[in-house]
Amino acid sequence: MTGDMIKDAQVRIGGTFNEPYVSIDMTGTGANVFADLTEKYTQRRMAIVLDDIVRSAPVIREKIVGGSAQITGHFTHEEASDLAIVLRVGALPAPVDIIQNMTVGASLGQDSINKGLSSGLFGALLVVGFMFIYYRLSGVIANAALALNILFLFTGLAIVSATLTLPGIAGIVLSIGMAVDANVLIFERMREESSIGRSVRLSIDGGFAKAFSTIVDSQVTTLITAMALFLFGTGPIKGFAVTLSLGILFNLFTALFCSRLFFDTLSSAKKISKLNFMQFIGKSKLDFMSIRKITFTISGVFVFLGLIAFVQIIRGQANLGVDFT
Known part of the structure; x- marks a missing residue:
């Protein structure tokens, strides 16, 4: 039977x-x-x-x-x-098709974690070095804010009892990049204010004011994506979403509050007499508006291709890996 x-x-x-x-x-x-x-x-x-x-x-x-x-x-x-x-x-006929066959050693997990931590640390050191060399004192302030960001992030992970996974490490590295990006936006606005002859104090105020909306927009849109990943993703994806979400929240705090506090403290104590930044590329002379039709066309083509790919995924015609089965 x-x-x-x-x-x-x-x-x-x-x-x-x-x-x-x-x-x-x-x-x-x-x-x-x-x-x-x-x-x-x-x-x-x-x-x-x-x-x-x-x-x-x-x-x-x-x-x-x-x-x-x-x-x-x-x-x-x-x-x-x-x-x-x-x-x-x-009672269910369930034929088995072998999609992927892998042999995993006992030390693979620890080796992957070690490599993930090493790559994350190496990337963080490169970012810290670049910020220090390119933005001088402002880069030191950005690095201090970045250190606070990482400290707050690990504290948040400990509070919610989150398990650190390889996707979680990737989320931390991405949040570090976004934190640096926020500071770069502020510093470039400061550069613009300083280049038109404004004082250090006015340059700092103008830099933070003009970069505020851009930073909030970029961080919040990424946070929405991270929330979607957390709600609809599985275990490893949720780990990535948790670390990325915490990183974004602390990015906003350290970039907009902590960095501003450092600048205001040094400015009030007359420790900053001039904003010094390096500049590899000068002001562009390209008229971007003159090529808007070309760029709009290229963007439209990529959007159309993306819609086709999305439809194929919905139809089940995409070549998805074993993680999506």
Whole structure:
């Protein structure tokens, strides 16, 4: 007798002591085969086998006709539920196709974590070095704010008892890049204010004021994406979304408040006499508005291709990896 002869299997409560039992309903063919088996093997055990493993072996008490049967015993509700699931699974034809075959060593996880931490630390050091060399004192302030950002981020992860995973490390690295991007926007606005002859104090005020909306827009739109990943993603994706969301929130605080506090403190103490920045590329002489039709056309083509790809994904025609199955 095979699993495709079973129509359904459910947990019921009954008997003298109201104990859980498994109720089985069979197909027409299954009812006839089951009647013959129970008549032939009365008072013997009938094994229930799934994946070549005997899941249960109840004793056949009598001939059973009608296509319905009960498996009784001293089951807990969980044990009865597990047996019912086994019977229902056995009724489903499920061919197995090997999509991906991987051999994972015992040290792979720790090795991946070590490499992830090393790459994250190396990237952070490059960013810190660039900010210090290119923006001088302002870069030092940005690095101090970045250090506070990372401290707050790990504190937040500890408070919510989040587990640090490889996607989580990627989220931290991305949030570091976004923190630096926020400071770069502020410093470039400061450069513009300083280039037209404004004082240090006015340049600082103008830099933060003019970069405020751009920073908030970029951070909030990314935060919305991170929230969507958290709501609809699975475990590793949620880890990435958590670290990225916390990083964005602390980015806003450190870039707009902590950095401003450092600048205001140094400016009030007359420690900043001039804003010094390096500049690799001079002011562009390209008239960007003159090529707007070309850029609009290119953007439209890429948007159209993206819509086609999105439709293909919805139709199930995309070549997705094993993570999406």
